[in-house]
Amino acid sequence: MAFSLVPERETLAWKAVGQQGLLANPAARTTLLVVGGALFVALTAQIRIPLPFTPVPITGQTLGVLLVGGLLGTRSGAAALLLYLLMGFVGLPFFTGGASGIEQLFGATGGYLVAFPIAAALVGWLAERGWDRRFRTTVAAMLLGNLVIYVLGAGWLAFGVGLGLGKALTLGVLPFLIGDAIKMALAGVALPGGWKLIGKE
Numbered sequence: 001m002a003f004s005l006v007p008e009r010e011t012l013a014w015k016a017v018g019q020q021g022l023l024a025n026p027a028a029r030t031t032l033l034v035v036g037g038a039l040f041v042a043l044t045a046q047i048r049i050p051l052p053f054t055p056v057p058i059t060g061q062t063l064g065v066l067l068v069g070g071l072l073g074t075r076s077g078a079a080a081l082l083l084y085l086l087m088g089f090v091g092l093p094f095f096t097g098g099a100s101g102i103e104q105l106f107g108a109t110g111g112y113l114v115a116f117p118i119a120a121a122l123v124g125w126l127a128e129r130g131w132d133r134r135f136r137t138t139v140a141a142m143l144l145g146n147l148v149i150y151v152l153g154a155g156w157l158a159f160g161v162g163l164g165l166g167k168a169l170t171l172g173v174l175p176f177l178i179g180d181a182i183k184m185a186l187a188g189v190a191l192p193g194g195w196k197l198i199g200k201e
Contacts, residue, residue, distance in 0.1 A: 005030045007073030009128040012194045013037075014073065030076065037068040037080030038087060041116075042094035051175055055108040058176055059096045062112075063183040066145045069120030070127040070138070070191050077124035081117040088113075108172075111156025112149055119145040132191040142184040 006026055007014060013033055044064030050057045069077035088094040089102045096109065105113060126132070126141040150173050158168035 005034065005076045005079055007076060007124070007128050009073075009130075011071060011073040011124065011127050012132060012191060012198070013071035014076075016194070016198055033072050034076055034080045034083060037072050037077065038084040040064055041068055041081065041084045042087070042092075045094060045096045046098065048097050049179075053171070053175065055171065057096060058179045060183075061096055062146065062149060062180065063187065065116045065120055065149075066123050066142050066183075067187055067190065069123035069145060070132045070141065070187065072120075072124060073128050074121045074124040077120035078117045081120045085113060085116065106160075108157060108161060109153070110160065112153035114156070115149040115152035118152070119148040122148060127191070133195055134192055135188040138191045139184050139188040142187050146180050146184065 004026075014029070017029055017032065041061065041064040044060035047060030048057050049059070065081060068080050071077070072080060084094060088100050088104065091100050093100050095104055095113075104110065123141050123145040126137075126144070131137040131141040154165075154168040154172040157163045157172045158165045161168075163171065
């Protein structure tokens with residue numbers, strides 16, 4: 001059986017684009033959604049609030065990552081994030097603050113970047129199983145996705161950058177808990193709200 005980026009179960013974005021005209025072609029829909037997802041994350045990455053006590057700023061990037069996973073599903077969500085990383089690595093100014101280049105993989109944010117496709121895939125897998133239909137389950141899916149980002153992001157700060165676990169948690173997790181809680185709540189409203197707008201059938 002040929003590999004496909006089409007989700008096993010229809011997710012919100014796949015239902016929203018429909019199957020009319022050009023988008024009746026699965027390849028065209030896949031391309032539109034994967035490229036659109038990558039560009040959406042690039043846009044949200046430019047929402048940036050630097051903090052004086054940590055090298056990792058608060059950004060809209062993680063909200064973009066988790067929403068793309070929830071909207072596109074496991075495989076398309078992961079593909080969109082891999083495309084996003086590739087575009088940033090080759091020089092497009094798509095990372096936080098307009099940064100780019102493969103060197104970003106080895107800086108303070110490297111662990112977070114690696115975590116993005118994994119987190120998107122996890123949230124997408126849960127969305128394919130209906131977790132994006134209600135506020136509570138959507139927030140739970142976003143929380144699990146955030147945990148992936150925290151573990152890999154703080155883990156890289158601790159052992160890759162050499163800050164040690166305590167300092168990595170202080171600089172790479174704790175400052176972002178409130179902001180991430182707000183982002184999870186926004187996603188908890190947006191995804192179920194989208195299903196209500198287009199109908200769940």
